[in-house]
Amino acid sequence: MADVLVLNGPNLGRLGRRQPEIYGATTHAELADHLVETGRGLGLVVEVRQTDAEHEMIGWLHEAADASIPVVINAGAWTHYSRAIGDAAAMVPAYVEVHISNVHAREQWRHVSVLSAGATGIIVGCGLGGYDLALAHLASLRQD
Ligand code: DQA
DSSP states (O other): OOSEEEEEOTTGGGTTTSOHHHHOSOOHHHHHHHHHHHHHHHTOOEEEEEOSOHHHHHHHHHHHHHHTOOEEEEOGGGGGTOHHHHHHHTTSSOEEEEESSOGGGSOGGGGOOSSGGGOSEEEESSTTHHHHHHHHHHHHHHHO
């Protein structure tokens, strides 16, 4: 059983090919491998998943809620309008909202988040390193 789930939403499976000037050249598979390693260094079993299907993301959040597993979530564009994702995340014991890009320096519609109010922490604009920061934060909460 994972200690932390990293859940990536729509279009993040295309990392490495999708607007590399914004999201970088690393693929999702490479990111996933890296985060499992980061987790190992922090003493955490990390599982990384990605979906383009909203119902699947909601199911994973329910799973995290039922098993009391903290989550790192980049909900992609759902962040900005999906109240269903926001409601599901609210059931999880702790979650860190991550955005690779600085959403506040981009279009106005990206400035709104259904996730931020309930988040344990929010990391934006730190590139893929934001996921590592989120894992380190969740690891530090376990030690408190
Ligand atoms: C994103 C920012 C969102 O606005 C966008 O829709 C994404 C990625 C980010 O990681 O910077 O898909 O969440």
